[in-house]
Amino acid sequence: MSDRLRTVGADVPRVETVEKLTGDALYTGDLLLPGMLHAKVKHSPHARARILRIDTARAEALPGVRAVLTGHELDYRIGLYVVDKDILAKDVVRHFGEAVAAVAADTPEIAGEAVGLIEVEYDVLTPVLDPMAAIRDDAPLVHPDLGSYAYVEAAFSPQPGTNIAHRQLVRKGDLDRGFAEAEWIVEREYTNPSVQHVPLETHVVVVQWKAGDQVTIWTSAQSPFTVRNLFCTALRLPLNQVRVVVPHVGGGFGGKAGIHLEPLVACLSRKAGGRPVRLQATREEEFSLLPCRSALTYRIRTGVRSDGTITAQQMTMYWDAGAYADYAVNVTRASAYSSGGPYDIPNAAVDAYAIYTNKPYGTAYRGFGHVEFFWGLERHMELVAQAIGMDSLEFRRRNLLRPGSLTLTGERITEHTGDPRACLDAVAEAIDYGRLTAAEAEHERTTGRKVGKGVATLHKAPAMPSFTATAAVVKMNSDASVVVNIALMEIGQGCDTALAQIVAERLRFPVERVKVAVERDTDKDPYDWQTVASKGLILSGNACLLACDDLLRQAYEVAGQALRANVVDLDHDADRVFVAHRPEESVTFAELSIGYAFPNGNGIGGPLVGVGRYIAQGLTNLDKETGQGLPALDWTYGAHGVVVDVDPETGEFDVLAISSAYDVGRVVNPGLVRGQAIGGMVQGLGTALCEGYIYDQQGRLLNPSFTDNKIPTARDIPARIDSAVVETAQLDGPFGARGVGEHPMISVAPAIGNAIQHATGAELLHMPMRFEDVWRALRSHDPIDNWITETPVGSCRSDLPGGDATVHPADAVAHPGSTHTPEVALP
Amino acid sequence: MLISVTVNGDVFEREVEEHWTLLRFLRDGLGLTGTKEGCGAGECGACTVELDGRTVNSCLALAVEADGASIRTIEGEADQGRLSTIQAAFARHHAVQCGFCTGGMVMSVRDLLQRNPRPTVEEIKEGIEGNFCRCTGYEQIVEAVLDASGQLDAAKGVLRHV
Structure with missing residues (x-):
């Protein structure tokens, strides 16, 4: 098949790259509207407090101030899945950095000065910071009114009277029997802190609320239709009065997936008499006003036989949702049904909780929970293998999903689902797993460092509603070029280029004749759910194929009349529709494009406009008690292999090489796939090695800047970073392709942790893994708490539920023949 | 003033x-x-x-x-709409994703190549370490700089099929 493809599979340069390279590309923050005002936000300095009084009089009196807003003026509540968030805090603040008031003024300086003049009096309360404490019976409630909130009932189960925003259960097989069949039971707990997405472009919004409640929103959003729909639901406006426009977006990674600053800025514009208002988040606001990735505590208990067969696995996830449910409830849902990884686990139970705390709230972030739980899962597989004395690669191979296996939700895997074994073997081979090369042995001798190698698997399916849909419109111009309209956002991932290639392939046109319209506009573009979940290539790709087919059908119909031929006898090339057995009988696409004219002037047809609609096929809701059902559009499997060298005295280490392999079904563009692979791996490196939120014990975020929250620079990338693909065609994917946007970030961290363990024996249970963490693990000291700290430099955790035996690295890794049931504060 | x-x-x-x-x-x-x-x-x-x-x-x-x-x-950087050598190499090597860091990145690369026309990989990484890119993972940017400095042989980024 591949030799017949011309454009799909080719290394086409990105279609929008030139305007980005010249500085011509316009982003939301570059817009300048007549009369535009500038907004600033007043933040809460407390994690949990009652608002006793807000005095805005001095701010309002400042010359140049055009609107001041507080929460009590705004009778609206926002929520993606649980409707739990006020536009501005009312009566109580629930996290450090929360917006309590806002100002729109003639200049940013005046707005900033006015914000400083707003006086807020608080009654400071003890915050709920630790999710494990938040689910105890006596914990204060972050949302006492949880029972009265609207929520998406088909998918979520908030627990009123508790801090649990969602509980997801998955049950497969017979857990007790599975553990009874086990010869070994290994149990550990793995943790990671909240993390910031760090798109280079901070969130920015311009809104004009015009007379007659006609609202236009320009925003740096991943999902224009979701912004529009949630905005209209909250503000009680009809959809056709609100238009959302998104120009170029400077990175998203999930942080721009939902609705964020848009309602606040809209209300400021309305109060300012309809003048457009602009709000650009500062980098500091990006860390605490805007959402982050949720922290996770993941407890895994695995039953295994001495031959390496997993017989049972119990998994408990405690997701730190922060102050609002946002995407965290869906992260909880998606990670619960994926939590076993690409392994065949016959008897399994998952209990996953999204837990409200008084911290900045969690949202979608590349991998949607999988980066976090694969940290624990793939470290755990290493420890299980070690416990039973088996090579961990061999242990993984033995338990991988294969055709006929059932996933945790009961989906049967086929030979078309993808090949995790091929991915794992590819990375193991690439890093010379299981041996040291001569150069590596020499490196050990000359540096005194120990070289270690580790692998880790990964999988992910799009987390989305069962009926997720999209549409594409392909319009032909009179020179036979085409313009494609979609609402899937280009946020850097390359969808415009990949979809242009797919359209070019289907139409048999050169890709230069295909343009994907840059700016997305809910008034002009057809619906798309969201730009998330690595679902764009399959869903929008299929919609584009169908739109091309629709356009060709229209062209053939008119060509048939023009050529006096039946449609079945027609064929086409890049320029013409012709009679297949008499190719000289032809009409050009240019002649057909906007209506065909006969020599005498009679016209037929009309502008060629192809429409394609596609909706995920066959997916179901999950049973609320068992989690059984079909949630996965597709599974992309993959693996990472890592080589490290570690100083066994100090714990200092370097990542020397990362190797990756993903089963992408079909490579649409090798340059784009490599870009996702390498970019994702390096983002995964950041999460593995240095990034994370640190709070003091009052819940104040201590490191909301690049000074104290490092992200990888060019000097941090390994000397060798390579990517490979497996192509097991996805039957319902465009040309067999499936998404790979998120996957490269998953399982980088555990591969590094496994390699460090291989080199030194250090048993790491917490990520990020800093040098001092390795040093501590080598000396069996307590892990540094990266979560809530007495001092900015960290402190040891002493309050982990479950006692010492299950979590401390010093303890034996396995307990043959007996199980270990720690005290867990389950609700 | x-x-x-x-x-x-x-x-x-x-x-x-x-x-x-x-x-x-x-x-x-x-x-x-x-x-x-x-x-x-x-x-x-x-x-x-x-x-x-x-x-x-x-x-x-x-x-x-x-x-x-x-x-x-x-x-x-571009001359009458014609991409510079650096820009053209960035385009060829997929060294741009969201594009938000790109302007600053190109300016740093330009400065580097003026001082050091044939930088090594390490020198390239040093030259752009002050420019964050959250999308690309830098590798394809390094390849583009190698290409732009006439070291195309070293700019060998490949996606392996297994």
Whole structure:
């Protein structure tokens, strides 16, 4: 098949790259509207407090101030899945950095000065910071009114009277029997802190609320239709009065997936008499006003036989949702049904909780929970293998999903689902797993460092509603070029280029004749759910194929009349529709494009406009008690292999090489796939090695800047970073392709942790893994708490539920023949 | 205060507020929005421009400091719509994803290649370490710089099929 493809599979340069390279590309923050005002936000300095009084009089009196807003003026509540968030805090603040008031003024300086003049009096309360404490019976409630909130009932189960925003259960097989069949039971707990997405472009919004409640929103959003729909639901406006426009977006990674600053800025514009208002988040606001990735505590208990067969696995996830449910409830849902990884686990139970705390709230972030739980899962597989004395690669191979296996939700895997074994073997081979090369042995001798190698698997399916849909419109111009309209956002991932290639392939046109319209506009573009979940290539790709087919059908119909031929006898090339057995009988696409004219002037047809609609096929809701059902559009499997060298005295280490392999079904563009692979791996490196939120014990975020929250620079990338693909065609994917946007970030961290363990024996249970963490693990000291700290430099955790035996690295890794049931504060 | 600056070869005389940064002057005063603000604190490099032949974070320089200076921004990199060698290499090697860091990144690469026409991989990484990119993972940018400096043999990025 591949030799017949011309454009799909080719290394086409990105279609929008030139305007980005010249500085011509316009982003939301570059817009300048007549009369535009500038907004600033007043933040809460407390994690949990009652608002006793807000005095805005001095701010309002400042010359140049055009609107001041507080929460009590705004009778609206926002929520993606649980409707739990006020536009501005009312009566109580629930996290450090929360917006309590806002100002729109003639200049940013005046707005900033006015914000400083707003006086807020608080009654400071003890915050709920630790999710494990938040689910105890006596914990204060972050949302006492949880029972009265609207929520998406088909998918979520908030627990009123508790801090649990969602509980997801998955049950497969017979857990007790599975553990009874086990010869070994290994149990550990793995943790990671909240993390910031760090798109280079901070969130920015311009809104004009015009007379007659006609609202236009320009925003740096991943999902224009979701912004529009949630905005209209909250503000009680009809959809056709609100238009959302998104120009170029400077990175998203999930942080721009939902609705964020848009309602606040809209209300400021309305109060300012309809003048457009602009709000650009500062980098500091990006860390605490805007959402982050949720922290996770993941407890895994695995039953295994001495031959390496997993017989049972119990998994408990405690997701730190922060102050609002946002995407965290869906992260909880998606990670619960994926939590076993690409392994065949016959008897399994998952209990996953999204837990409200008084911290900045969690949202979608590349991998949607999988980066976090694969940290624990793939470290755990290493420890299980070690416990039973088996090579961990061999242990993984033995338990991988294969055709006929059932996933945790009961989906049967086929030979078309993808090949995790091929991915794992590819990375193991690439890093010379299981041996040291001569150069590596020499490196050990000359540096005194120990070289270690580790692998880790990964999988992910799009987390989305069962009926997720999209549409594409392909319009032909009179020179036979085409313009494609979609609402899937280009946020850097390359969808415009990949979809242009797919359209070019289907139409048999050169890709230069295909343009994907840059700016997305809910008034002009057809619906798309969201730009998330690595679902764009399959869903929008299929919609584009169908739109091309629709356009060709229209062209053939008119060509048939023009050529006096039946449609079945027609064929086409890049320029013409012709009679297949008499190719000289032809009409050009240019002649057909906007209506065909006969020599005498009679016209037929009309502008060629192809429409394609596609909706995920066959997916179901999950049973609320068992989690059984079909949630996965597709599974992309993959693996990472890592080589490290570690100083066994100090714990200092370097990542020397990362190797990756993903089963992408079909490579649409090798340059784009490599870009996702390498970019994702390096983002995964950041999460593995240095990034994370640190709070003091009052819940104040201590490191909301690049000074104290490092992200990888060019000097941090390994000397060798390579990517490979497996192509097991996805039957319902465009040309067999499936998404790979998120996957490269998953399982980088555990591969590094496994390699460090291989080199030194250090048993790491917490990520990020800093040098001092390795040093501590080598000396069996307590892990540094990266979560809530007495001092900015960290402190040891002493309050982990479950006692010492299950979590401390010093303890034996396995307990043959007996199980270990720690005290867990389950609700 | 009245300042006179040369930007991409054009002379501008403008009244600026004393507290305006060079970044704000370029964007709001001259409409040159290709230079981006990523942090406002001199840490991310998205606002990198050339000031009298040296790269600076324009969010940390005041506009009044640029009085009499010659500035080059990303808008001055292409010539009459023709991409420069660096830009063309970036396009070939997929060294751009979201594009928000790209302007500043290209300015840093330009500065590097002026000082060091055939940098090693390590020298390239050093040359762009002040420019954050959250999308690409830098590898394809390094390959583009190798290509732009005539070291195409070293710029071998491949996607293996297994």
